[in-house]
Each structure stands twice: as C-alpha cells, then as structure tokens.
Amino acid sequence: MDIRNPSPGLYNEDLAPTRDRRWGAFSIFNVWTSDVHSLWGYYLAASLFLLCGSFVNFLIAIGISSLVIFFLMNLVGYAGEKTGVPYPVLARASFGVWGANLAALVRAVVACFWYGAQTAAASGAMVALLVRNDALLSFHQTTHWLGHSGLEVICYVVIWALQLLIIQRGMETVRRFQDWAGPAVWIAMLVLAIGLCVKAGGFSFDHGIPMDVLLDKTKDAGVSGAPGSFWALMAVGATWITYFAALYLNFCDFSRYAKNKEAVAKGNLWGLPVNLIAFSLVAGITTIAAFKVYGEVLLHPEQISAKFDSWVLALLAAVTFAVATLGINVVANFVSAAFDISNVFPKRIDFKRGGYIAALIALALYPFAPWEGGAAHFVNAIGATMGPLLGIILVDYYLVAKGNINVAALYDEHGEYRYEGGWNVNALIATGIGSVFSTILPNFTSLLPVWWGTYGWFFGVLIGGSVYWVMATLRPRRILAAVSYTHLTLPTSDLV
Numbered sequence: 001m002d003i004r005n006p007s008p009g010l011y012n013e014d015l016a017p018t019r020d021r022r023w024g025a026f027s028i029f030n031v032w033t034s035d036v037h038s039l040w041g042y043y044l045a046a047s048l049f050l051l052c053g054s055f056v057n058f059l060i061a062i063g064i065s066s067l068v069i070f071f072l073m074n075l076v077g078y079a080g081e082k083t084g085v086p087y088p089v090l091a092r093a094s095f096g097v098w099g100a101n102l103a104a105l106v107r108a109v110v111a112c113f114w115y116g117a118q119t120a121a122a123s124g125a126m127v128a129l130l131v132r133n134d135a136l137l138s139f140h141q142t143t144h145w146l147g148h149s150g151l152e153v154i155c156y157v158v159i160w161a162l163q164l165l166i167i168q169r170g171m172e173t174v175r176r177f178q179d180w181a182g183p184a185v186w187i188a189m190l191v192l193a194i195g196l197c198v199k200a201g202g203f204s205f206d207h208g209i210p211m212d213v214l215l216d217k218t219k220d221a222g223v224s225g226a227p228g229s230f231w232a233l234m235a236v237g238a239t240w241i242t243y244f245a246a247l248y249l250n251f252c253d254f255s256r257y258a259k260n261k262e263a264v265a266k267g268n269l270w271g272l273p274v275n276l277i278a279f280s281l282v283a284g285i286t287t288i289a290a291f292k293v294y295g296e297v298l299l300h301p302e303q304i305s306a307k308f309d310s311w312v313l314a315l316l317a318a319v320t321f322a323v324a325t326l327g328i329n330v331v332a333n334f335v336s337a338a339f340d341i342s343n344v345f346p347k348r349i350d351f352k353r354g355g356y357i358a359a360l361i362a363l364a365l366y367p368f369a370p371w372e373g374g375a376a377h378f379v380n381a382i383g384a385t386m387g388p389l390l391g392i393i394l395v396d397y398y399l400v401a402k403g404n405i406n407v408a409a410l411y412d413e414h415g416e417y418r419y420e421g422g423w424n425v426n427a428l429i430a431t432g433i434g435s436v437f438s439t440i441l442p443n444f445t446s447l448l449p450v451w452w453g454t455y456g457w458f459f460g461v462l463i464g465g466s467v468y469w470v471m472a473t474l475r476p477r478r479i480l481a482a483v484s485y486t487h488l489t490l491p492t493s494d495l496v
Contacts, residue, residue, distance in 0.1 A: 003016055003017065003407075003408060003411050004408075006411035006412065007097075007411060007412055007413040007414070008346075008347055009346065009347065009413060010092075010097055010346060010410070010411045010412070010413055011346055011411045012342065012346040012347065012350055013350070014086075014338075014339065014342055014350050014351035015085075015086060015088070015089055015339070015342060015343060015346055016411075017083065017084035017085050017256075017407055018084045018085075018256045018257055020257065021084075021256075021257055021258060021259050022257065022259065023254070023257040023258045023259065023263065024258075024259055024263050024267075025262075025263045025266035025267040025270070026267070027257075027258075027267070028077075028254070028255070028258060028263055028264055028266075028267025028268060028271060029266075029267040029270045029271040029275070030183075030271070031251075031254050031267070031271065031331055032267075032268070032271030032272055032275055032276075033183065033185070033186070033271065033275060034328050034330070034331045034332075035244075035247065035328050035331055035332050036275060036276060036279050036328075037185040037186065037189070037279065037328070038118060038121065038185075038321075038325040038328040039118075039121035039122065039124070039125060039300065039301060039302065039321050039322075039325050040117060040118055040121050040325070040328070041243075041279070041328070042189075042279075042283050042300075042301050042321075043121070043299055043300055043301075044239070044240075044243060044379060045062075045279065045280045045283035045284070046283050046284075046286075046287045046299040046300075047217075047218075047299055048061070048062070048236045048239060048240060049280075049283065049284045049287055050209070050214050050217050050218050050227060050287075050297065050299075051214075051218050051223060051227050051232045051233075051235060051236050052227065052228060052232065052233060052236055053211075053214065053226070053227035053228020053229070053232065054205075054207070054228055055205040055206075055207055055284055055288070056205065057228055057233055058236075058280065058284050059277065059280070059281065059284075060233070061233045061236040061237045061240070062236070062237075062240060062276065062277060062280040063273070063277050064237060065236075065237035065238075065240040065241045066240070066272060066273040066276040066277055067273050068237075068241050069240075069241055069244050069272050069273075069276065070268055070269065070272040070273045072241075072244075072248050072390075073244070073247070073248065073251055073268050073272060074264065074265060074268055075394055075398070076248055076249070076251045076252055076255070076390075076393075076394075077251050077252065077255035077258075077264040077265075077268060078255070078261055078264060079252055079255075079397055079403075079405075080251065080252025080253070080254070080255035080256040080258075080264075081252075081255045081256065081258045081260070081261050081263075081264050082261075082403070082405075083252075083256070083405050083407055084256045084407070085252070085256060085407065085410060086250070086252060086253045086256060086339040086343075087104070087107065087249055087250035087252050087253055087336065087339060087340070088100055088101070088103070088104035088107075088339055088340050088342075088343035089343065089410050089411075090252055090393070090397075090405075090410075091103040091104060091389075091393060092410045092417050093396060093397065093401065093405050093410060093417055094392050094393050094396040094397070094424065094427050094468075095392075095423070095424050095427045095428075096417055096418065096419040096420070096422050096423045096424040096427070097410070097412075097413050097415075097417050097418060097422045098413075098421070098422030098423055099419070099422060099423035099424050099427060099428065100343065101343060101344050102428075102431070103249075103389050103393075103431075104339075104340035104341075104343045104344065105340065105341075105344065106385060106386065106389060107246065107249050107250060107336055107337075107340050107386065107389070108336070108337045108340035108341050108358060110246050110382055110385060110386060111246065111332075111333040111334075111336045111337035111340070111358060112333075112337060112358050112361040112362050112365065113362075113365065113370060113371065113382055114246065114329075114332065114333045114371075114382070115329055115333040115334065115337065115358060115359065115361075115362040116362040116363075116365045116366055116369075116370075116371060117371030117378070118325050118328055118329040118332075118333065119156060119159050119160050119163070119325075119329060119362060119366075120156060120366070120369065120371060120372075121325050122159045122321070122322040122325035122326060122329075123152065123155035123156040123158070123159045123160075123322075124152070124155075124300070124302055125301070125302040125305070125317075125318045125321045125322045125325070126155045126158075126159065126318055126322055127140065127149075127151055127152055127155050127302075128302035128303070128305060128306040128314075128318060129302075129305070129306075129314055129315060129318035130151060130155070131151070131306075132306075132311065132314065136151060139151055140152070146366065146367040147367050147368075147369070148366075148367075148369075153366075156366055157363075159322065159326070160359065160362070160363060162326060163326055163329055163330060163334060163359070164355075164356070164359060184320060184323065185320055185321065185323070187320075188316065188317060188320035188321065189279070189282050189283075189286070190282065191316075192286055192301065192304065192305075192317060193282050193285045193286045193289065195313075196286055196289035196290055196293055196304070197285065197289045199289070199293050200288075200289040200292040200293050201292075203285060203288065203289065207284075207287075207288040207291070208288070208291065208292060209288070209291055209297065211226070211227070213297060214226075214227040215227065217297055217299075218232075223235040223451065223454065224450070224451050231451070235451075235454045238380075238454050238455050238457075238458065239379055239380060239454065240276075241457070241458075242379055242380050242383035242384070242456075242457040242458075243379050243383065245382070245383030245384075245386045245387065245390070245457050246332060246333075246336065246382075246383070246386060247332055248386070248390050249336075249386055249389060249390055249393070250335075250336040250339070250340075253335055253336060253339055254331075254335075286301075286304070287299070290304050294307060301317065301321050302317075302318065302321065304317075305317035305318055305321075333358070334355050334358065334359070335355075337354060337355060337357075337358030338351045338352065338354035338355035338358065339351065339354065340354070341353075341354035341355075341357050341358060342354035377453075380453055380454055380456055380457065381439075381443055381453065381456070383456070383457040384438040384439045384442070384443070384453070384456030384457045384459075384460055385435070385438070385439050385460075386457070386460070387434060387438045387456065387457040387458065387459065387460020387461045387464060388430060388431045388433075388434025388435055388438060388460040388461070388463070388464025388465075389431065389464070390460075390461050390464075390465075391430075391434065391460065391461040391462065391463070391464035391465025391466075391468065392427050392430050392431065392434075392464050392465060392468045394465060395465040395468050395469050395472075396427075396468065396472070399469060400469075400472050400477065419477075425471075425475070426468055426471035426472055426475055427468060429467065429471055430464050430465070430467040430468035430471060431464060433463060433464070433467050434459075434460045434461075434463045434464025434465075434467065435460065435464075437456075437459045437460070437463050438456040438457065438459045438460030438463070438464075439456060439460070442456050443456075
C-alpha cells in the first residue's frame with residue numbers, strides 16, 4: 001500500500017509498508033537457520049544439554065520448548081505479513097506513535113549487546129585457528145589491548161567490518177546471504193559430529209559424562225536441582241524459549257516480506273521445531289563424542305576444531321562457524337537495530353545509518369565484554385528486558401484490536417494512535433510494572449529467589465500483558481474523530 005502525506009517524523013522509505021513480497025517458505029526457513037546455526041546457538045544448546053542429565057531428557061525439553069517458540073513466532077509473523085510494517089512501526093499501535101520509540105530503543109540496545117556477543121564468538125573461532133601458528137600464538141599471549149589479546153582485538157574488528165559489507169546492499173542481499181549461509185553450516189556441523197563419532201568408536205545415548213563433572217559445569221547456571229531433575233529440565237526449556245526473546249519482537253521485520261501467511265507458517269514449521277530439534281540433536285551428539293575423544297567437556301565448537309590435527313579441517317570449521325555467526329548477527333541484530341534506530345529519527349537516519357550506529361555501539365561495548373560468562377545467565381538476563389514489550393504488543397494486537405490495524409494511522413502523528421500526546425499511558429504503566437518483576441528485582445536486588453531470573457522473560461510477558469489488558473479495559477482506547485485523517489485521503493482498503 002502507498003502512504004499518502006505521512007507525518008515527516010514517522011516515515012521514510014525503509015519504514016514504509018513493504019511493496020516487494022518475494023520471500024517464500026525457504027527464505028523464512030533460512031531466517032531460522034541463520035539465527036540458530038551460530039557459535040552462540042551451539043554453545044547454548046551444549047550448555048543446556050549438560051543440565052538435562054541424559055540425551056532423552058534433552059530432546060524432550062528442547063522439543064516441547066521448540067513448539068512454544070513456533071507458536072509465538074507465528075503470532076508475531078502473521079501480524080508482520082498482514083500489515084507489511086517493521087517492528088517499531090507495528091509497536092506504534094500499542095505504545096503510541098512516539099511511545100513506540102521506547103519499545104524500539106529497548107530492542108535496539110539488546111541488539112547491540114547481541115551484536116557484540118556474536119561478533120566476539122565469530123572472532124574467537126578465527127583466533128582458535130590462527131594460534132596454531134607459533135608466531136601468532138606468541139603475539140596472542142604477549143600483546144594485550146583493551147582488556148583482550150591483540151589478536152582477539154584484530155579478529156573482532158575484521159569480523160565486525162565484514163558484517164557491514166553484507167548489509168550495505170539492503171534486505172535482498174541479506175536474503176541471498178542467509179539462503180546459502182544457513183545450509184552451509186549444517187554441512188559443517190554434520191561433518192564435525194560424524195568425524196568425532198567415528199573417532200570415538202560410535203555413538204550411544206548414554207553420554208557417559210560423570211555427575212560430578214555435570215555438577216561442576218552447571219554450578220553457576222542459577223538452577224535449583226541437579227542435572228536431569230524436573231526443575232533443571234524446566235530451566236532448560238525456559239532458557240531455550242527466552243533465547244529467542246529478541247526475535248519474538250522483530251520477526252515481523254522479515255515476515256513482512258513473505259508472499260503470504262502460508263509461507264510464514266511453512267517456513268516457521270521447518271525452521272523452528274524441526275530445525276531446532278535437529279540442530280540440538282547434533283550439538284548433543286558432538287558434545288558426547290568430544291568428551292569420549294578428548295576426555296573433557298567442550299562447549300564451544302572452536303575448542304573442538306582447535307584440537308584437529310589437520311589444518312584444512314580446522315580452517316573449514318573456523319570459517320564455516322564464523323560465516324554462520326555473521327548470518328545470525330545480520331538477521332537477528334543488525335536488521336532489527338537498523339529499523340529501531342531509524343524509527344527514532346526517520347528523516348535523518350535510514351536503514352543503513354541505523355545499522356552503522358548499532359555496529360559502532362557494539363564496537364564500543366567490546367572492551368567491557370558484558371556477554372562473557374555463563375550462556376544461560378546472559379540469555380535470561382538480556383531476554384527478560386523484552387518480555388513486557390511482547391506481552392503488551394500481543395495483547396493489544398489480538399485481544400484489544402482483534403487483529404485490525406489502521407496501517408495509514410501508524411504514519412500519522414495526529415491519528416488514531418496518538419493516544420495522550422503520542423504516548424499510550426496504558427502501555428507505559430504495563431511496561432513499568434512488568435519490568436520490575438522481570439528485570440529490576442531479579443537482577444538488581446536479592447528480594448526474589450535465585451531461580452526467578454531463569455523465568456524473568458515469562459514473568460515479563462504475563463505481567464506486562466495482563467496489566468495492559470486490565471488497563472485497556474479500565475481506560476479503553478479513544479478513537480479520534482475522522483477529521484483527523486482529512487490530510488491522508490486513503491482508500492478504505494488500507495485498513496488491515
């Protein structure tokens with residue numbers, strides 16, 4: 001659809017409803033291969049495997065939680081496909097035309113943290129390869145900048161710059177990149193798993209990792225109960241679901257390009273429960289085989305590739321995992337941050353400039369490396385910040401608006417979504433209350449039990465969404481008079 005006479009502070013071509021809808025189920029599927037098939041995805045899956053205590057428990061916990069992820073992504077994806085707008089624009093319906101900037105900036109900040117984490121993971125794979133050379137190993141051990149080795153800094157900056165080259169040509173280039181990067185890493189994963197199984201003399205579902213080793217490796221996960229217990233499995237499922245907290249919000253950035261609703265559903269089916277379970281299965285098999293071969297728990301693929309005798313195999317593993325991690329960074333973090341930052345100043349910041357700003361923030365975060373530490377803790381702490389936002393947006397779209405969004409009004413500062421001066425007070429109150437219980441109390445005080453942080457995202461979704469529903473009932477939305485739209489001259493078909 002064409003937006004006629006939009007408010008200048010709410011519109012640019014990148015934020016406009018998409019006209020080019022060429023993404024089929026395969027492209028949607030590869031959004032998820034690019035998102036999951038990364039060093040961080042593998043690291044998290046391998047870490048959660050240890051908490052499960054057995055291979056069967058691992059598949060059950062990951063399988064059930066993957067179905068929950070599939071359901072939630074469909075809810076968000078359908079909204080994007082129907083309206084054709086990116087996340088920060090869709091958020092205007094819930095938060096107001098100016099209040100959406102709050103929701104957008106929270107997501108943008110999270111994207112910057114993840115952008116840095118994924119870039120660091122990819123650069124780590126390159127470091128693991130390069131230190132096989134004695135001169136580079138010496139440089140790595142003796143030279144330090146910004147709290148990291150000189151080699152780590154150089155690799156981080158190189159990987160950081162390569163990502164900017166991918167995004168320069170726009171979203172169609174992103175689609176082409178992910179269409180081959182996602183399947184490529186599957187090949188590398190299978191080669192790694194099969195090679196280790198052969199070296200280990202075969203595979204069995206009895207992983208053989210002693211309980212004392214599991215307890216040592218999971219002692220800082222913040223989980224009550226030993227590996228394999230009910231509460232440990234609950235924590236595994238919760239963390240796996242929370243890992244996708246950022247993309248629940250901005251999956252519409254991609255589904256807006258889908259040909260139809262069926263393409264979203266089919267792509268999500270193969271890309272989420274099927275692909276997630278298969279990827280986790282391979283990660284578990286590789287972890288078991290690596291323990292049998294090397295006698296230690298290796299949670300990072302680059303730790304395994306560093307032990308290869310062959311330079312060729314080590315190079316193949318390092319490059320493939322680095323490329324895969326670039327894929328998730330572009331898909332999950334660069335694209336989102338670019339749209340979110342552009343939404344704040346659309347007249348001055350387009351999609352590319354927004355992405356460059358996010359990349360610079362990730363570069364500035366590198367000396368502090370807030371992503372270093374336990375995988376589960378980082379995922380839950382970051383994910384919890386976005387729980388209230390998702391709860392509010394889903395309640396507003398499906399329960400309050402009944403799936404009907406006036407797309408034209410999303411670009412009109414005096415229209416239906418102006419609320420109180422451009423801000424929806426209902427959404428602000430719900431966000432504040434939800435954030436207290438999802439983020440502030442569990443992460444900055446000792447008032448709540450330790451396990452609460454594992455489920456922070458869930459508390460955020462439920463409390464934020466519930467408070468918004470109550471507020472919307474007590475203070476229903478006031479639809480502005482039709483005179484507010486006289487300058488838009490839009491056809492009735494623009495209501496979706």
